[in-house]
Structure formats: structure tokens, C-alpha cells
Amino acid sequence: MTDSRGTGTFCGSHGRRSNILWQALTFFFLFATPGLLVLPQPAQAQSYTINNFEVEGNRRIQTSTIISRTGIEPGQTVSAGQLNDAFQRLLDSGVFETVELTPRGxxxxxxxxxxxxxxxxxxxxNxxxxxxxxxxVISSETRRVFTPxxxxxxxxxxxxxxxxxxxxxxxxxxxxxxxxxxxxxxxFEVAEGTTIEVERVSFVGNRAYSDRRLRRVLETKQANILRTFLRGDTFIADRIEFDKQVIRDFYLSRGYIDFRVNSANVEFTRExxxxxxxxxxxxxxxYSxxxxxxxSEIPGVDAAKxxxxxxxxxxxxxxxxxxxxxxxxxxRLGLKEGVDFLRVEPRVTRNPRDLSLDVQFVLTRxxxxFVERIDIEGxxxxxxxxxxxQFDTVEGDPFNPREIRQSAERIRALGFFAVADVETREGSSPSQVIVDxxxxxxxxxxxxxxxSYSVSDGFGIAIGLNEANFLGRGQNLGVTLSTAQDAEQYTINFTEPYLLGRKLRFDLGLGLSSTNSSFASYDxxxxxxxxxxxxxxxxxxSLRLRYGWNNSxxxxxxxxxxxxxxSSEIDQGxxxxxxxxxxxxxxxxLGGLNPTAGVLFEVGVDAAGVGGDNEFIKTTARAIAQQRVLNEEVVLRASLELGALNWTGNDFSRTLDRFVLGPNTFRGFEPAGIGPRDLSNGQDDAIGGNYYWVARFESDFPLGLPEELGLRGGVFYDVGNLYNINNVDTTGAEIVGANGSIRHVIGVSVLWETPFGPLRFNFSNALKKEEFDKAQSFDLTIQARF
Incomplete structure (x- = not known):
């Protein structure tokens, strides 16, 4: 019983607990279920099935074009995101100021x-x-769509x-x-503002060259008193980058291999x-x-040659x-020797102890x-x-990158193009390249x-018409009309730089000139x-071959x-x-090894007598040497010029045929101021000479004035002679100076670089001269183009 009562008690107790649990669950479901019914449900993506389109507001753009631009097909079901993409595509087309998409069923x-x-x-x-x-420069055009x-x-x-x-x-x-x-x-409403000038250009860190010397290299200039005519003193950001490159080239060409531009700072003045x-x-x-x-790393190629x-x-x-x-x-030697694909690799070894660079040129293959073709556009x-x-390379030749670079530079140097880009790309095979x-x-x-102004001709003007690329053939055609107080000249000049497709330059000049000089008694x-x-x-x-014909x-x-x-020469007609x-x-x-020095030498011979009235052999020569010293601040220049006329005809020569010296050849004297003269009939006629020589020594240097003034000083010493009148009709003449004598002249100069051109003021004194010479203590030369 006990067990039975105990068991029954457990079961009764269990039954009471079960009843209580059941009541609690019933209460929970009665009150909690309605709450569960109102809890948020997962969002369902909204979609639209589009069967029809209505387009409103379009005038120029066709309805079908607008519908096509949306990317939505009839019957397609689209989401809100796809509608947004369609909206963006229409807006990005650049033809609509506003766009609105509205689904209606x-x-x-x-x-x-x-x-x-x-x-x-x-x-x-403006x-x-x-x-x-x-x-x-703008891209907007009339009758095109406006976009902000x-x-x-x-x-x-x-x-x-x-x-x-x-x-x-x-x-x-x-x-x-x-x-x-x-x-x-x-x-476009433009407010031009004022030009901002560069007041001062200076350098930090330069020891070998002064600021004045370096400023002469730069494209950017300091403002000067003639800034109205000078554009180089205005501030242009792109010009600064160019100046950084040219100053670097300046130093590298003078052996400063470690040169660098640390910075180029531009700052406003206080005002x-x-x-x-x-x-x-x-x-x-x-370095030197x-x-x-x-x-040579190529078998059979002799490095010694x-x-x-x-x-x-x-x-x-x-x-x-x-x-x-x-x-x-x-x-070029390798090409001449038949060595294809020759490449020369310079290997440089630095010697810091003596500041020298050993260079070994390695000949490699x-x-x-090969060059497949050269394509030209534009x-x-x-x-x-x-x-x-301009290319030394033609289709089928071995490809040489250096020659292509040089060809690109020659194309740019023509001056025909605002832009000239030369690029290479792979051709039809890896062994072929195409030059674009x-x-x-x-x-x-x-x-x-x-x-212009000169002592011999006075003031004058010149009007010139010039076409550097005549008919697109790369030829130069120019017409010049120059008139001065004592001279006139009308000329036509034509140049063909590549005659018959070869590097043979052809120049042609023809014209009419006349003089009425106050320094001569004849016209x-x-x-x-x-x-x-x-x-x-x-x-x-270079070698020049020429023909000359004139009737004077x-x-x-x-x-x-x-x-x-x-009078006798005038009578010859x-x-x-x-x-x-x-x-x-x-x-x-310009092209020599030394950027601070150079030499010009020229000698020529002209023989007359193949047709015409005059017969002679005329020889001329000149040599000029120039050197910059004292950190390139001072220029030393020496020149020698001479000429000889050997008359071979049976008649007499004229003053027009003989040498007559002017201030540009021998300073310190008037035009035709030295040499043989005829004093007959109370006149003082310069008649020229058959032989002459003139040596000129000069130097120019800074005056210590502000660089922007463009003024430099100079000194010079000229010495020379003009003599011999063989084959001159001296009947009734009173000749002096036929045998000649050496004249000496010293002087000082003021050189002024102006926007109109260089001006040179020469103040001279003839140390030694003949009493019949016509000395001149001041000479001004102006050559302007504007």
C-alpha cells in the first residue's frame, strides 16, 4: 500500500504539475500568438513588368532612340535598381538636362x-x-548640343x-x-586681368657661373625698361619647366655630369x-x-679602324x-663597312681623383x-x-632607335608643324617595327x-613676304623690297633644300638694286x-657651287x-x-666639340669670262675664331678677311668690280674711306683696289649694369690695307694711295640688345691713316625686324 500510495502520490503530483504546465502554455498561445502575427516580415523586392512606354518632352531625339537607351525591352520585368540604371544611362547620354522615370502599371x-x-x-x-x-581652342560648336x-x-x-x-x-x-x-x-565673358611679370630671376648654389650668365640661357627674362615689347618677362608656368631643362643641358654640355635642379620656386612680390x-x-x-x-664584340670587326x-x-x-x-x-662607319645591326654602347668609368671620365665604345650586334614601314598622318x-x-632610314632597313630620334628632331626643326610626334610600335612580326x-x-x-640704318645707306625700311613651305613642298619663297635714303633693292629668293630628292640645296636669287650714295659721285x-x-x-x-650673272x-x-x-668708267655704259x-x-x-669656342673658315674663287663683258678671277677668304673666357662672361673674337682681283680682260676694270671697304669691314672710316683715290678735276673719288686684307680683334663684356637693360661694352682694334689699281684707266687721273699703307684703328663699343634687334654704337680713333683717308669717329648699326 505504502508503495502503492507512494506511487499514486507521485502520479497525482505529476498530474497537478502537468495541468499547471498546460494552463501556462494555453495562456502563452492565447496572448503571444497575436503579437507574433504583427511582427515585421522580410521585405519583398518591388518589381515592375513593363509592356508599354510613353516618352514626353523630346523634340530632337526620337522616341525609339530614348527607349533603346534605357536598355529595357517590352514585357521585361525590372527592379527598382534596374530602373535607376536606365535613368542613369539616359542622363549620361549628355543630351538631356533632366530625366524622370515613372512606372504606371x-x-x-x-x-x-x-x-x-x-x-x-x-x-x-577680350x-x-x-x-x-x-x-x-574651344570644343563647343554652333548647332551642337549645349552642355554645362x-x-x-x-x-x-x-x-x-x-x-x-x-x-x-x-x-x-x-x-x-x-x-x-x-x-x-x-x-564667354572674359576678364583679362593684368600681365604678371617676372621681376627678378636668381640662382642659389651656382659657383662656376654667375646669375647674369645663367639668365642668358633661360627663356624667362627679367622685366626691363622695354617690357612693352618683350614677352619673355611674363610669368608662364610651362616656360619654367622648359628653363629647367635648358639650364641642365647648359651644365651637362660643359662637363657638370652631376648637375641637378633642386627646385624652381616662384613667389609673389610683397605688392x-x-x-x-x-x-x-x-x-x-x-669632368673631362x-x-x-x-x-669589338662582333667577330671580324676591327676595333682599331x-x-x-x-x-x-x-x-x-x-x-x-x-x-x-x-x-x-x-x-655610319659600320654601315659603310657592311656591318648590319651595329650598336655602339658607351661605357663610362668615373675617375674622381682627377675628375676624368674614361669612355669605352663597345661595338655590339x-x-x-627591321623597319616595316613609316606611316605619316596629320x-x-x-x-x-x-x-x-628627314629619315635616313627607309622601309626594309635595320631599325636604329638613335636614327629615329634624330629624324624626329629634324622634322621638328623644319618649323612647319606645331606638333610632331614620332613613335614606334611592333609591326606584323616581332622582328618588324612601324614608325608612326x-x-x-x-x-x-x-x-x-x-x-635699318647704316652710315653708307642711311635709314631704310624693308617689307618682306615669305613662305617657308611653298605649296607644301618644303621650299622657301621670299620677296623683299628694301628702300633706304641712298639705296634700293628688290629681290626674289627661292630655296629647294633637297634638289632631285637628294641632300643638295639649291638657292636662286634674282633682283634689281640701285644706289645713290652721298659717299660717291656716281649712281x-x-x-x-x-x-x-x-x-x-x-x-x-660644306661646298658651294654658284653661277652669277649681272648687268650693271x-x-x-x-x-x-x-x-x-x-668719268672713264661711266663712259663704258x-x-x-x-x-x-x-x-x-x-x-x-655651333656644332663643334667645344660649346665655348668656335671657328669659321671660308674661301672662295669666282672666274668671269664665260660670256659677258668682264674677265677676271676673284679670290676671297675669311677666318673667324671666338672664345668665351672668365666663366663665359667675356667674349674674345679675332677675324682675318682678304681678297684679290686678277683682271684678265683686255679692257679696264671698274670701281664696281674692285674691292671697296665700308665700316662693316674696316671700322673707323667712312664707306670707301680708305684705299686709292682720284683727285683729278678737283674731285676726291674713291676708286677701290684689287687687293685688301683686314684683321679685326675685339672683345665684349658686361658693364656691371642690371642685366635687364641689355647693355654690354666692347673694345676693338682693326688693322688693314686696300691697294693696287692695275688695269685701271688712269688717263688724266691724279691717283693717291695706289701702293697702299697699313691703317690702325682702336675703339670702344656699346652693344644694346633690344626687342627690335641688336644695336651697336662704335666710337673709334684712327691711330694711323693717310691724309686723304676719310676717318669716322662714330658709327651706329641698326638691324631691326618687327
Missing amino acids: STLVIEVEEYPTINQISIEG RRVKDGVLLD QVAEADADLIAEVYSAQGRVSATVIPRIIRRSDNRVDLV RDAFFLVMNITEGQR FGQISTV YQAALKVKPGVVYSPTVIENSIARLE GPRI NTTTLDRVIRR VDVEEQPTGSLSLGG TKTVFFRPQLSYAIGELS EMSQQSNETNGAVI KRTTSSFGVSYVYDSR
Whole structure:
């Protein structure tokens, strides 16, 4: 029982607990279930099934085009995200100012507002830059869709044009004027601002060269008293980058291999009306060439032959240009020797102890890559052959990267193109390359107005018309009309730089000249015709072959009497000269190994007598040597000029045929102020001489004045002689100075570099002269072009 009662008690107790649990569960479900029914359910993505489209607001754009642009097909079910993508595609098309998409049942309503079209474009407020220049740089066009983004970009482009002229404060605001039929007038309102000049250019870290010398290298100039005519003193950011490169080239060409530009800082002045430009540089040490050697890694190629072809010698100041020229010389020799794909690798060893660089030229075999073709694009006027002939490489030749770079430089140097890019890319196979030439042409014609002054001719003007790329053939055609108080000349000049497709330059000059000089008792009139051929026979030398024909006449000036010699020559009337000549020219002033020194040597012979009235052999020669010293601040120059006329005809020569010296040849004397003279009939006629020589020694140097003034000083010493009158009709003449005598002249000069051109003021004193000479203590030379 007990057990039974105990068991029953457990079961009864269990039953009571079960009843209580059941009641609790019932209570929970009665009250909790309604709460569960109102809890948030997972969101369901909203979608639309589009069967139809309605487009509103479009005028120019077709409805089908707009629907197609959405990317939604009829019957397609799309989500809200896909509708947003369609909206963005319509907006990105750039033709709609506003877009709205509204699903209405199965219909998608598309409401658009199109951007207006541009009726006209105008620029207001511009005085310094013409409309045409500014309109050429913008991309907005009439009858095209107006978009604010393009208009803002065009405003920035116009502002860049002004910035390039130093007007960095210029502002440009695009505005629109609404017109009917959804059109607008686009107006760019320009506030040009003032030109910001560079007040001072200075350097930090330069020891070898002064600020004054380095400023002469830069394109950016300090403001000077003639800044109205000078554009180089305006601040242009792009010009600063160019200046950093040219100053680096300047130092590298003088052996400073470690040179670097640390910074180029531009700061406003305190008044904020100008800039200071400060270049911080590190010069490093100056190096010269040490041991020069050549080795060959190509079997059968003799390095000694290539070593003998090198011109650079130990002790010469190091220059990358010398290395480049040496490589070119060795590669040309390899081409001549039939060694294809020859590459020259310069290996430089630095010797810090003696500041020298040993250079070993290693002859190696380059990759077997050929030029498949040369593609030229962008030339609308210039013929392909004008560009193609700048390449020494033709289709099928071995590919030489150095020659391609040099060809690119020659194309840019033509001056025909605003942009000339030359790139290479792989051709039809890895062993082929294609050379792409992309050019942008620029105007090549010019109209020039110039002014001049000389003691012999007085003041004058010159008007010139010139076309540097005549008919797109790379030819030069020019017409010049120059008139002065005592001289006139009208000439036509034509140049073909590649006659018959070869590196043979052809020049042709023809014209009419006349003189009415106050330094002579006669007038002259000459018609001339002068063709000439020139071609290079070396890196720095050339040969010129020429023919000259002229018909000249001397006439008596009104109210003047002449001496016996001049009267006899006037009586000869018109005479014709037909001559052939040849000249040899060697000039290392620009392309030589030494950037601070150079030499010019020229000698020529002309023989007349093949047709015409005159028969003679005329020989002329001149030599000029120049050297910069004292850190290139001072220029030393020496020159020697001479000439000889051997008359071979049976008649008499004339003053027009003989040598007559002027101030440009021998300073300190008037035109025809030295040499033989005829004093008969109470006259004092200069009659010239058959032989002359003049040696000139001069130096120019800074005066210590502000560099922006452009003034330099100079001293000179001239010595020379003009003599001999063989084959001159001296009947009744009273001749003096026939045997000649050496004259000496010293003087000082003031050189002024102006925007109009260089002016030279010479103050001279003849230390030794003849009593019949015509001395001159002051001479001014002006040669201007504006």
C-alpha cells in the first residue's frame, strides 16, 4: 500500500504539475500568438513588368532612340535598381538636362528635358587676344548640343591661353542667353586681368657661373625698361619647366655630369604685382674626357679602324653631345663597312681623383629588327616626301632607335608643324617595327616689316613676304623690297633644300638694286641672277657651287662732276658679268666639340669670262675664331678677311668690280674711306683696289649694369690695307694711295640688345691713316625686324 500510495502520490503530483504546465502554455498561445502575427516580415523586392512606354518632352531625339537607351525591352520585368540604371544611362547620354522615370502599371513614363542647341558663340571682354584665336581652342560648336560641363571646360581652355601670355589672373565665365525653339547663345565673358611679370630671376648654389650668365640661357627674362615689347618677362608656368631643362643641358654640355635642379620656386612680390623666380641648383664637379678606347664584340670587326674614326681626345671637356656624335660616326662607319645591326654602347668609368671620365665604345650586334614601314598622318598641306626625306632610314632597313630620334628632331626643326610626334610600335612580326609620324601643321607664311640704318645707306625700311613651305613642298619663297635714303633693292629668293630628292640645296636669287650714295659721285643700277648649289662634305664643312650673272651701269649724279677714272668708267655704259664660283666653308661655332669656342673658315674663287663683258678671277677668304673666357662672361673674337682681283680682260676694270671697304669691314672710316683715290678735276673719288686684307680683334663684356637693360661694352682694334689699281684707266687721273699703307684703328663699343634687334654704337680713333683717308669717329648699326 505504502508503495502503492507512494506511487499514486507521485502520479497525482505529476498530474497537478502537468495541468499547471498546460494552463501556462494555453495562456502563452492565447496572448503571444497575436503579437507574433504583427511582427515585421522580410521585405519583398518591388518589381515592375513593363509592356508599354510613353516618352514626353523630346523634340530632337526620337522616341525609339530614348527607349533603346534605357536598355529595357517590352514585357521585361525590372527592379527598382534596374530602373535607376536606365535613368542613369539616359542622363549620361549628355543630351538631356533632366530625366524622370515613372512606372504606371505596366507602362513606363519617361519625361525628359533636352539640352538646348547652341545658336551662336561669342566672346566678350577680350582685347589682347582675338576672337579667332580663342574660338579655335574651344570644343563647343554652333548647332551642337549645349552642355554645362563642356562650356566650363572651354572656359578653362580660354583661361589657359591668357595664362600662357602671363595673365594668370584672367577669369572666364560661360553664360547662356535663352532663345526660342530650345536654343541658346553661348557667351564667354572674359576678364583679362593684368600681365604678371617676372621681376627678378636668381640662382642659389651656382659657383662656376654667375646669375647674369645663367639668365642668358633661360627663356624667362627679367622685366626691363622695354617690357612693352618683350614677352619673355611674363610669368608662364610651362616656360619654367622648359628653363629647367635648358639650364641642365647648359651644365651637362660643359662637363657638370652631376648637375641637378633642386627646385624652381616662384613667389609673389610683397605688392603681389610681380613674381620672383629662384632656382636652387647643385653644380657638382666638372669632368673631362680621360682614356678613350674602342672594343669589338662582333667577330671580324676591327676595333682599331673604329678607334681611328673618333674625333674626341683626352682632356676635352665632357659633353653628352660629343658622345652622341661619336656613336653616330661609328655607326655610319659600320654601315659603310657592311656591318648590319651595329650598336655602339658607351661605357663610362668615373675617375674622381682627377675628375676624368674614361669612355669605352663597345661595338655590339643589336637585335635583328627591321623597319616595316613609316606611316605619316596629320599633314594636310605638306607632302609626305617632305617629312619622309628627314629619315635616313627607309622601309626594309635595320631599325636604329638613335636614327629615329634624330629624324624626329629634324622634322621638328623644319618649323612647319606645331606638333610632331614620332613613335614606334611592333609591326606584323616581332622582328618588324612601324614608325608612326603624327604632325599638326601650323602657318608657315609671314609678312615682315623691318627697319635699318647704316652710315653708307642711311635709314631704310624693308617689307618682306615669305613662305617657308611653298605649296607644301618644303621650299622657301621670299620677296623683299628694301628702300633706304641712298639705296634700293628688290629681290626674289627661292630655296629647294633637297634638289632631285637628294641632300643638295639649291638657292636662286634674282633682283634689281640701285644706289645713290652721298659717299660717291656716281649712281649705280644692277640687275642680277644668282643660282647656287650647296652640299655637305663633312659634319662641319660644306661646298658651294654658284653661277652669277649681272648687268650693271654707272651713271653721273646730277650737279656732280667726276674725276678722270670715274668719268672713264661711266663712259663704258652697261657691262655684263658672267661668272662661275666655288666656296669651301668650315664652321664649328655651333656644332663643334667645344660649346665655348668656335671657328669659321671660308674661301672662295669666282672666274668671269664665260660670256659677258668682264674677265677676271676673284679670290676671297675669311677666318673667324671666338672664345668665351672668365666663366663665359667675356667674349674674345679675332677675324682675318682678304681678297684679290686678277683682271684678265683686255679692257679696264671698274670701281664696281674692285674691292671697296665700308665700316662693316674696316671700322673707323667712312664707306670707301680708305684705299686709292682720284683727285683729278678737283674731285676726291674713291676708286677701290684689287687687293685688301683686314684683321679685326675685339672683345665684349658686361658693364656691371642690371642685366635687364641689355647693355654690354666692347673694345676693338682693326688693322688693314686696300691697294693696287692695275688695269685701271688712269688717263688724266691724279691717283693717291695706289701702293697702299697699313691703317690702325682702336675703339670702344656699346652693344644694346633690344626687342627690335641688336644695336651697336662704335666710337673709334684712327691711330694711323693717310691724309686723304676719310676717318669716322662714330658709327651706329641698326638691324631691326618687327
